[in-house]
Amino acid sequence: MKPENTNYLRELVRSATGIVLEVEKEYLLEARLSPVAHREGLGDVESLVEMLRMNPDGVLRDMVLDAMTTNETSFFRDLHPFDALRQTILPQLMERRAETRTLNIWSAVCSSGQEPYSLLMMLSENFPELSSWNLNFLASDVSTSMIERARAGRYSQFEVSRGLPASFLVKYLSKVGQSWEMDAGLRKAVKFQVLNLVQPWPALPTMDIIMMRNVLIYFDNATKEKILRKACGCLRGDGYLFLGSSEVLMGLDVALQRTSIDGSWCYQPESRTPAVP
Amino acid sequence: MVDTMSNGSMRALVVDDFQTIHQIMRRVLGALGIHDISDAVDGEKALEVLEKEGPFNLVLVDWYMPVMNGLDFVRAVRARRHHDSTKILMVTTEAEQESIVAALDAGADDYLMKPFTPEMVEEKLAILGLCPAKG
Numbered sequence: 001m002k003p004e005n006t007n008y009l010r011e012l013v014r015s016a017t018g019i020v021l022e023v024e025k026e027y028l029l030e031a032r033l034s035p036v037a038h039r040e041g042l043g044d045v046e047s048l049v050e051m052l053r054m055n056p057d058g059v060l061r062d063m064v065l066d067a068m069t070t071n072e073t074s075f076f077r078d079l080h081p082f083d084a085l086r087q088t089i090l091p092q093l094m095e096r097r098a099e100t101r102t103l104n105i106w107s108a109v110c111s112s113g114q115e116p117y118s119l120l121m122m123l124s125e126n127f128p129e130l131s132s133w134n135l136n137f138l139a140s141d142v143s144t145s146m147i148e149r150a151r152a153g154r155y156s157q158f159e160v161s162r163g164l165p166a167s168f169l170v171k172y173l174s175k176v177g178q179s180w181e182m183d184a185g186l187r188k189a190v191k192f193q194v195l196n197l198v199q200p201w202p203a204l205p206t207m208d209i210i211m212m213r214n215v216l217i218y219f220d221n222a223t224k225e226k227i228l229r230k231a232c233g234c235l236r237g238d239g240y241l242f243l244g245s246s247e248v249l250m251g252l253d254v255a256l257q258r259t260s261i262d263g264s265w266c267y268q269p270e271s272r273t274p275a276v277p
Numbered sequence: 278m279v280d281t282m283s284n285g286s287m288r289a290l291v292v293d294d295f296q297t298i299h300q301i302m303r304r305v306l307g308a309l310g311i312h313d314i315s316d317a318v319d320g321e322k323a324l325e326v327l328e329k330e331g332p333f334n335l336v337l338v339d340w341y342m343p344v345m346n347g348l349d350f351v352r353a354v355r356a357r358r359h360h361d362s363t364k365i366l367m368v369t370t371e372a373e374q375e376s377i378v379a380a381l382d383a384g385a386d387d388y389l390m391k392p393f394t395p396e397m398v399e400e401k402l403a404i405l406g407l408c409p410a411k412g
Contacts, residue, residue, distance in 0.1 A: 079403055157372055157390055163400045166377050166388035175374045 001030060005049040009033070012052070012061070013068050017142055018198030019218040021068075032067040066143045073111040074162035076118045077213070080264035081242045085119070085209070086126050087262050089240055093208050094127065096238065102134040104205045108197065108212040108231070110139035113150030113182070113190075114159070115211055120186045121168050136205055140195035151192045153182030197227050204234045214244035221252060228254040232269055241267040287407065288332070291316045292323040292350065293339040293368070302337060305395045309408050311335075320345025324353055333363050335407055338385075340369035340376070348383055355384030364405045368393065 009029050010021050021028065030045055037048040040060065052060055076082055097103060107116040116139040123130055141147050160169055160180045173180040195201065197215065210231055216224045232255060235241055241256065243249075245265070249256060256267040289311050291302045299316040306314055315330055317323035319342040327333065336354070340347040347367055354360050364386045369376075372390050380388055389401050402408040 074400065076400075076404075161390055161393065161397045163404070165404050166385075167381055169388075170374055170377050170381070175372075 075164035084262040084264040105209045107139040109215040288313045289335040320350030351383040
């Protein structure tokens with residue numbers, strides 16, 4: 001690709017999403033945008049950029065941003081955070097919130113919905129008493145099309161084969177044609193919302209649990225700090241933040257302390273109630 | 278009870294009437310550190326291998342096979358209590374909801390639909406507690 005076109009795309013992605021495409025990740029432009037160019041009958045990515053330059057605010061821009069911000073996802077990705085939530089964190093939080101019977105959970109980078117639905121299936125299996133609680137479950141993503149997919153809760157056979165136990169598949173999803181559809185009750189239990197982490201956030205309830213996994217790796221340190229400070233600001237003092245297993249806060253100036261629970265790292269606001277041992 | 282977390286000592290049995298599946302599974306499981314792998318071409322042969330060479334940590338079994346199909350094999354294994362700790366994963370093209378329910382009711386621990394990727398096998402093994410979850 002011509003360097004000026006690469007730079008144009010990098011700047012478009014950076015200004016709209018905050019994602020910084022390092023030189024070694026530039027191959028992603030070609031890899032992810034070639035299918036968009038072919039689908040739109042534009043031949044190749046060079047032609048796609050020419051079209052974008054002519055109409056920089058059109059639907060093609062959204063398609064490009066969608067393609068560049070869609071992350072690989074699967075049900076129960078990395079299992080460990082789900083173990084930590086099930087074995088330690090949720091029993092603890094439910095005890096502490098017994099009076100208000102309210103829990104606020106945010107899946108901040110929900111992609112096509114596998115993470116929030118995994119959490120809800122886990123809650124339903126292990127904490128049926130939560131059905132009488134006030135459970136506010138927010139799931140957000142920068143991509144409009146991903147939010148629409150997540151809200152629809154329809155998955156291909158390939159997608160349900162990624163990380164989802166068969167017992168959950170047949171209990172919480174139904175086969176509709178060649179797809180699998182998430183249980184209507186679970187779909188209704190989540191509020192799906194488009195939210196760009198690098199732009200101003202809407203008013204959010206104070207969260208007990210925030211899942212923000214495998215997204216910070218795309219941002220530079222200044223942007224990471226901004227996002228984490230905001231996340232910290234809407235996290236309850238004894239709440240928990242989960243990042244991706246390979247994401248570390250080293251060198252970042254944020255008031256979060258790292259705790260290991262049931263094989264998973266998670267973060268809590270500093271100088272607060274320590275985690276259950 | 279056999280050790281389930283040390284992949285080096287794990288033993289697996291692949292039951293499928295297609296030799297290609299045996300080869301693919303050897304490659305996939307080998308990449309996960311599981312090298313002690315036996316195979317059988319139908320349910321009846323698999324029961325013999327299970328009794329002669331068992332116990333196994335994991336059995337991966339196809340649905341449609343001559344002589345004894347996968348579902349009957351699962352029922353037969355689960356009727357023999359000394360294999361209770363063996364995890365059984367059905368690996369099949371059969372993708373209907375009722376079939377998955379039938380396999381689980383028969384005693385299969387999980388279900389993987391063909392075609393599958395190495396990642397899918399790894400994730401199923403993690404669900405079964407047979408290999409660590411990937412981050």
